[in-house]
Amino acid sequence: MNDQVRELQTILRDKETQRGDFVFYADRLIRLVVEEGLNQLPYENCSVKTPTGASYEGLAFQRGNCGVSIMRSGEAMEKGLRDCCRSIRIGKILIKINEETKTPTVYYAKFPPGMDQRRVLLMYPLLNSGATVITAIRVLVEHGVKEENILLLNVFATPNGVELLLKNFPSVTILTSEVHSDCPSYFGQRYFGTD
Numbered sequence: 001m002n003d004q005v006r007e008l009q010t011i012l013r014d015k016e017t018q019r020g021d022f023v024f025y026a027d028r029l030i031r032l033v034v035e036e037g038l039n040q041l042p043y044e045n046c047s048v049k050t051p052t053g054a055s056y057e058g059l060a061f062q063r064g065n066c067g068v069s070i071m072r073s074g075e076a077m078e079k080g081l082r083d084c085c086r087s088i089r090i091g092k093i094l095i096k097i098n099e100e101t102k103t104p105t106v107y108y109a110k111f112p113p114g115m116d117q118r119r120v121l122l123m124y125p126l127l128n129s130g131a132t133v134i135t136a137i138r139v140l141v142e143h144g145v146k147e148e149n150i151l152l153l154n155v156f157a158t159p160n161g162v163e164l165l166l167k168n169f170p171s172v173t174i175l176t177s178e179v180h181s182d183c184p185s186y187f188g189q190r191y192f193g194t195d
Helices: 003-013 018-038 073-084 131-142 159-168 187-192
Strands: 043-049 056-059 066-073 091-096 103-108 119-123 152-156 173-176
Touching: 003 018, 018 073, 018 152, 018 173, 018 187, 066 073, 066 131, 073 091, 073 119, 073 187, 091 131, 103 131, 119 131, 131 152, 131 159, 159 173
Parallel strands: 066 091, 066 119, 119 152, 152 173
Antiparallel strands: 043 056, 091 103
16 A cells, blocks of 8 residues: 555545546556556566667566456456556456355356466456455366466455455465455446446
8 A cells, every 4th residue: 555556546435536537547556456466477587689789687477377357347457457468368257146145156257278377367356255256266276277376456355355265265365455344346337337
């Protein structure tokens, strides 16, 4: 948490914020979370020639990273990831809460090939109860993804959601902009203009 993140959180939580501003500032906050997620991925040493002919010893991402968005709110985070990694592969998971049983149900899951060998940036802006994210992680693990290779990129998390997620999957890394008891469940509706 820093002052910039706190300001962005304030704008997004303000009921007076207009939709255009909401999307603009949400994209800024998402980009910060994505950038930090990229910092967590493994790099390898590489050498390049500069336009002046000098050698530069630098870094490059190790291959084998991908994104997975939990539809629909998670799709708001895809642009931020694509802005940073234009050719990254992105899978999708659709999970809906069953109104009768109040349990999450997986309706769709499609991933890039070789998921069991990839590091996954799981994108979902809301971690309220944790049920949707836990269900998504179970699907990833069922597809052979190692728990320690999953990084949750998140914008709003509650203490209970974080606790429940880590209780079920202690090796998953959570990157969020704030942990707060009030999780703005309206995020997807405001972002996509369906409120």
